Amino acid sequence: MKWSGKISMIAGVATVLSGTAVVLSLGAHAATNRYEAESAPAVCDGWVASNHAGYSGSGFCDSTNAVGATVQFTANAPAAGTATLAIRYANGTTANRSADVAVNGSLVQAGLGFEGTGAWTTWVTRSLTVQLAAGANTVRLAATTASGLANIDYLEVTTTDGGSPSPTTTSASPTPPVSSIMQGADVSTLQRAADLGTRFYTANGTQADPLDLLKSAGANYVRLRIWNNPRSGYNNKDKVLQYARTVKAKGLRLMVDFHYSDTWADPGKQYKPAAWASHGISQLQTDVYNYTYDVCTSLKAQGTVPDSVQIGNEIHNGMLWDDGRVSNGYYNLGLLLKAGYNATKACNSGTQVVIHTANVESGARGFYDGIRAQGVQWDVTALSYYCMWHGSMSNMGNVVRDMRSRYGKPVIIAETAYPYTTANADSTANVVTSGCSGYAISQSGQQANFAAVQNTARGAGASGIFYWEPTWYAVPGNGWNPTDINNSGNEWDNMAVFDRNGRINPNIRWLP
Numbered sequence: 001m002k003w004s005g006k007i008s009m010i011a012g013v014a015t016v017l018s019g020t021a022v023v024l025s026l027g028a029h030a031a032t033n034r035y036e037a038e039s040a041p042a043v044c045d046g047w048v049a050s051n052h053a054g055y056s057g058s059g060f061c062d063s064t065n066a067v068g069a070t071v072q073f074t075a076n077a078p079a080a081g082t083a084t085l086a087i088r089y090a091n092g093t094t095a096n097r098s099a100d101v102a103v104n105g106s107l108v109q110a111g112l113g114f115e116g117t118g119a120w121t122t123w124v125t126r127s128l129t130v131q132l133a134a135g136a137n138t139v140r141l142a143a144t145t146a147s148g149l150a151n152i153d154y155l156e157v158t159t160t161d162g163g164s165p166s167p168t169t170t171s172a173s174p175t176p177p178v179s180s181i182m183q184g185a186d187v188s189t190l191q192r193a194a195d196l197g198t199r200f201y202t203a204n205g206t207q208a209d210p211l212d213l214l215k216s217a218g219a220n221y222v223r224l225r226i227w228n229n230p231r232s233g234y235n236n237k238d239k240v241l242q243y244a245r246t247v248k249a250k251g252l253r254l255m256v257d258f259h260y261s262d263t264w265a266d267p268g269k270q271y272k273p274a275a276w277a278s279h280g281i282s283q284l285q286t287d288v289y290n291y292t293y294d295v296c297t298s299l300k301a302q303g304t305v306p307d308s309v310q311i312g313n314e315i316h317n318g319m320l321w322d323d324g325r326v327s328n329g330y331y332n333l334g335l336l337l338k339a340g341y342n343a344t345k346a347c348n349s350g351t352q353v354v355i356h357t358a359n360v361e362s363g364a365r366g367f368y369d370g371i372r373a374q375g376v377q378w379d380v381t382a383l384s385y386y387c388m389w390h391g392s393m394s395n396m397g398n399v400v401r402d403m404r405s406r407y408g409k410p411v412i413i414a415e416t417a418y419p420y421t422t423a424n425a426d427s428t429a430n431v432v433t434s435g436c437s438g439y440a441i442s443q444s445g446q447q448a449n450f451a452a453v454q455n456t457a458r459g460a461g462a463s464g465i466f467y468w469e470p471t472w473y474a475v476p477g478n479g480w481n482p483t484d485i486n487n488s489g490n491e492w493d494n495m496a497v498f499d500r501n502g503r504i505n506p507n508i509r510w511l512p
Helices: 190-195 210-216 237-249 281-301 331-347 365-373 393-407 443-459
Strands: 056-061 070-077 081-090 098-103 106-113 124-132 135-143 151-162 182-186 221-226 253-258 308-311 352-357 380-384 411-416 464-468
Touching: 098 124, 182 253, 182 411, 190 210, 190 237, 221 237, 221 464, 237 253, 237 281, 253 281, 281 308, 281 331, 308 331, 331 352, 331 365, 352 365, 352 411, 365 393, 380 393, 393 411, 393 443, 411 443, 443 464
Parallel strands: 182 221, 182 464, 221 253, 253 308, 308 352, 352 380, 380 411, 411 464
Antiparallel strands: 056 070, 070 135, 081 124, 081 151, 098 106, 098 135
């Protein structure tokens, strides 16, 4: 069934000058509105609704804040379907302003940019694809930056499709709308497992696709690491391109985790890929830009554009050592991060750029303050949290809360996991051999810990949680070492949510 319609409304949106909390206020430069005349003065600068083809709209200020911390309107649709949300804005010349856009409480776009347009009379349209439910839908904008002034004078929803699927619909699952919670799983070893013929099962022993099992447990997002030129081939560009098609065909969203290395990059090691080993900071900027852009555009060309990318992995000590080492200051690291950000946005402006650290136990202000001082932009702040290494959950919650408030960006836990057993399933010793107080080392304890991490982080304002390598149970040939993947073992097998026989933990859940 096809249906179409529009709802247009007036809303002046402003952010305060940098250094203070972000608010939205209605009415900034409202006289410059070029698209729809105000019929009469009213509360919140006269929101105006136009009814078209069965639609109705109403708008109002956020009553929780006298200056309007958010703005929103209600779109009443006759049937469920896909819609285009168009936002026209004029900002003058100041850049670095953005807002989170949500529909019915689910995040559609984090940090949608409203860059300076050069003059208050020059207007730009930003468009997003959204899903509307039948009946009332709330479209909400909340400022995420703290510099300059923004004016959004026209909001338009054009519905394009709805009702029953067309007979020509392909068998691939459609990509769902972006959830307000990124319920993620890093399954970077799953492609190798599939190539080895590894089998996965439900808790009662019925063979099933592992991605389907994760989806049924509540996951909606997949994270894949990418190494530049690993000796094994896993996870190089070609492998990631191949598996991205599998991920997207399952209706899952995709995060690509750039390590910028031929092997593992983490707080203790950030080795340059061999091809860049002799390059200084100037060439490394070009390397990061070209490599990021090439991978992103290759994914985009095959119809699997990444929903988000990480520029580096757990980089609070820097990346591409020694040039980008934080102990040498943040200047060089800032250059590298800006190269990755610019390459991603040049590929696809809607792809979220994630910057990921792992120093939750001591807070993360020093790092993010350091890169912000260098003019680095990012869309999502990401932290690792493993209770056995990163301190109490209450402290993690405090850090999440601080990051969200201090930088005005969505925060996610990009990695977490917990053991279900102390037993070792292969010849390689497990890296985690003990648990955390209050959580048994069992399948039920694993889920209890995972649930607590989710609830604590989300209670503090986090927008997502990723379980790290839930499918990596011990299988010969799927080892940890990319230089000897056949003979190295798995030091994480007791942290997977699948047991040594490939059966999923019956308790595991990504919480709605």
